[in-house]
Amino acid sequence: MSDQVIAVQQLGKIFRQGFWRKRVEALSGVSFTVAQGTIFGFLGPNGAGKTTAIKILTGLIKPTSGSASIFGHAVPSATIMKRVGFLPENAYVYPYLTPREFLEMCGRLSGLSGQDLYKRAERVLDRVGMLYAADRQVRRLSKGMLQRTCLGAALIADPDLLILDEPMSGLDPVGRKEVRDIILEEREHGRTVFFSSHILADVESMCDCVSILRRGKVVVEGDLRDLLRGExxxxxxxxxxxxxxxxxxxxxxxxxxxxxxxxxxxxxxxxxxxxxxxxxxxxxxxxxxxxxxxxxxxxATLEDLFVERAIGGGRELETGS
The missing domain is CATH 3.30.70.120 (Alpha-Beta Plaits)
Structure with a gap:
């Protein structure tokens, strides 16, 4: 059995925008693989195509060209997605639910029920630091508290693969450390974590491998230690x-x-x-x-590599999808 959890081959995505249906190429020839039991950092400036690629991996949109597979099955696959925990960049949660109710709802969607679901929700809420606010309505939560709640939803079904889009967004330094610890714990248990982030220090401290996008194309990919072992x-x-x-x-x-x-x-x-x-x-x-x-x-640090390859040595950031 292959130890590749994610395999992406020559992935391309073209959007049509505006009245004249202008062609916008969000991804072009993107290829990478993610091995089992590793933490994979997916990096790039704003508009580089990270979220587009993640939406393809999770079956939210279809690629224009190329292929993507998870656990050897082409995406989208309802069977495979049961083994995946997903945290979107801007998750929406019903405002009148509580974190406990939201996690239990996500658990039921994953086939959990009864005392097992209740105990698991309790354990996950404690793990993400939200047990103290488990019965407070979502509309009364801060951005950081909401982010913790949504991370809990990604963890509730005990997935083999976590796909996290900007998991550190809205978190204070203490919250970032707690999320880092959770990600590292997942790897220790043999699970795979694929995440995007703008916080390069977090990526450098956690990741085994990285892929850097620029304008929809992979400009750097490989083992992080090898990439930083340069001149x-x-x-x-x-x-x-x-x-x-x-x-x-x-x-x-x-x-x-x-x-x-x-x-x-x-x-x-x-x-x-x-x-x-x-x-x-x-x-x-x-x-x-x-x-x-x-x-x-x-x-070279990861920041040096990022500035050189993803931004081209300048400070401009691309914009787009």
Whole structure:
């Protein structure tokens, strides 16, 4: 049996907008796979096509071209969706229901009933931090409380796959940590989590693999550790010595292209672009009677990769579907 939970091949989606039915290509040739028991981050600027792809995976819309499958079955499939927990980006909940009633309703739609449903709803409400407000009407909940409730709905049937569209939306730092913990717990139990997010620090701390979209196309995909194991962007040196020696040393090395020196107590912090000039700086340290205490290479972060590949090094964000 394949360990691929999600397989997407050459997925394309074209919308027609406006009076003249203008052609808008939301997705073009998107391909990726998600392995069982992993956390997969689906990233991209606003309008890159993330939500469109998620709607195709969950059967809410049909692709124009290509294919998508979950657990080896083409989507949409009612049988397979029973094994999937879904949190949409902007979930709608009947305003006069309580979180408890909403979770029990979702549980009944998944085939649960009786004491099993009641106990499971109680347990899930506690897990997402909503047990204290379980009987408060949804219309009286904050955005963060509503987000927790909807996450609970995605968890109620104990799914094998979680598809979460912006699960951190509206949450404060404590709420974000609690949701991160839940996602990590799901992986520990052998389940698969596929989620989109704008919060890159959360993605970098949790994900095994990522896919980055730009204008409907995949520009980066792979194991996160491999993607961030690239070239050294800069090297940081901590230098110790007498103030006079450090001052003379600093004056000498800042003449080297790509080298910056910042005074600090009893020494210097030196930033070097890349790593090619590090040997030159180390040799000069002997001439000026200073000691290099630390050498730290700084590699690309997920944010660096995102800005370079998804936004093209600029700050503009695409808009669209």
């Amino acid at each position: 050294v962007l800069r090297t940081e040196l901590i230098v110790r010595g007498e103030d006079k020696d450090c001052a003379l040393f600093s004056e000498k090395i800042v003449a080297i292209e790509g080298v910056k020196s910042v005074p600090m107590a009893h020494g210097l912090r030196i930033d070097i672009e890349g790593e090619e000039r590090v040997p030159d700086v180390l040799r000069l340290s002997f001439d000026f009677n200073v000691r290099v205490a630390e050498v730290t290479p700084r590699r």
